[in-house]
Amino acid sequence: xxxxxxxxxYLIKTRGQQVTLSCSPxxxxxxVSWYQQTPGQGLQFxxxxxxxxxxxxxxxxxxxxxxxxxxxxxxxxxxxxxLGDSALYLCASSLAGRQETQYFGPGTRLLVL
Amino acid sequence: xxxxxxxPQYQHVQEGEDxxxxxxxxxxxxxIQWYKQRPGxxxxxxxxLVKSGEVKKQKRLxxxxxxxxxxxxxxxxxxxxxxxxxYFCAGPGYGGSQGxxxxxxxxxxxxxx
Numbered sequence: 355x356x357x358x359x360x361x362x363x364y365l366i367k368t369r370g371q372q373v374t375l376s377c378s379p380x381x382x383x384x385x386v387s388w389y390q391q392t393p394g395q396g397l398q399f400x401x402x403x404x405x406x407x408x409x410x411x412x413x414x415x416x417x418x419x420x421x422x423x424x425x426x427x428x429x430x431x432x433x434x435x436x437l438g439d440s441a442l443y444l445c446a447s448s449l450a451g452r453q454e455t456q457y458f459g460p461g462t463r464l465l466v467l
Numbered sequence: 468x469x470x471x472x473x474x475p476q477y478q479h480v481q482e483g484e485d486x487x488x489x490x491x492x493x494x495x496x497x498x499i500q501w502y503k504q505r506p507g508x509x510x511x512x513x514x515x516l517v518k519s520g521e522v523k524k525q526k527r528l529x530x531x532x533x534x535x536x537x538x539x540x541x542x543x544x545x546x547x548x549x550x551x552x553x554y555f556c557a558g559p560g561y562g563g564s565q566g567x568x569x570x571x572x573x574x575x576x577x578x579x580x
Contacts, residue, residue, distance in 0.1 A: 387566055396572035397510070397555065399565065410562045444509055451567045453559040455500060458509040 355380055358447050358459035366465045372433040375462045379426050379447030385409075386428040387456060388420060391442040400443075403428050404451055432464075440466045469494050471558045473571030481579050486543040488574035490556035497559055499532055499539045500568065505552040546578050 359378045367373050379386050387410075388400040399412040403422035420430040426447075432439055442463050446456035470493045480486050490499065498517045502510040514523055516532035516539060523530045527550075529542045543550055553573040560569045 385567070387568075389570075394572075397570040399560075399569075402566055410560075410566050411564065412566060413564050446510075448567075453498070453567050455512045455515065456510075456568060457512065458502075460509050 358445060358457050360445055360459035360462050362462060363460060364463050366467065367435050368467050369435055369437060371435050372431065373435060373464060374429055374431045375443055377428045377445035377459055380457055383447035383449055384426050385448045385451030386422060386426065387446045388430050389444045391444055400430065402451055409451065435466045437466050440464060468565060469569055471556060471569045471571045473556055473574055475574055476572065477575050479577045479579065480546050482548060483545050486546050486576055488541050488554050490539045490571050492537045492558050495536050500557045501530060501541055502555045502557065503552050510555060548578050548580055551576060551578050
């Protein structure tokens with residue numbers, strides 16, 4: 355089975371712009387979670403989607419949003435980018451979420467200038 | 468809310484030395500998972516422990532789950548340069564802002580040849 359894929363792998367944006375990141379989960383996996391990873395902060399949970407519905411949401415501002423499509427592919431969007439949004443954005447998929455093993459994609463490294 | 472704490476944050480060892488990272492939870496865990504993230508990579512699942520006092524081995528890696536199921540450890544015997552990376556433990560989240568898994572901040576291991 356192919357692993358989790360994320361596009362793009364690298365992105366440079368300027369403050370105030372918006373960005374959309376994409377994640378394709380492992381075939382058959384219906385849960386997709388997104389994390390922000392910055393040095394010293396570890397993995398911070400953004401949100402989880404299951405069957406096209408946002409099931410859980412972390413403590414991030416409303417500028418961070420996401421969605422999931424019927425084929426389980428997911429996108430996350432960050433509007434009005436700030437310098438502090440520079441990070442590695444990881445998505446992880448699992449069969450149904452719920453404390454299962456998560457399979458991470460390679461991540462999208464976002465740099466905001 | 469539930470927290471998962473890891474110590475130490477960093478560990479520098481000489482190749483051949485042993486290494487241990489500790490994970491502690493504020494609440495009893497039904498299970499604990501361990502992940503490894505190589506430099507420039509993404510977290511990869513290593514193992515899951517479920518039973519109180521459980522010990523599992525993977526070659527030079529030994530994983531333990533405490534009797535009270537509130538702590539866990541990962542011990543690497545005779546480290547090699549291939550062990551370099553950040554090791555995360557993760558306990559079950561209960562949805563909401565925590566998501567499905569709560570990750571510790573990780574222990575970054577560097578190995579000097």
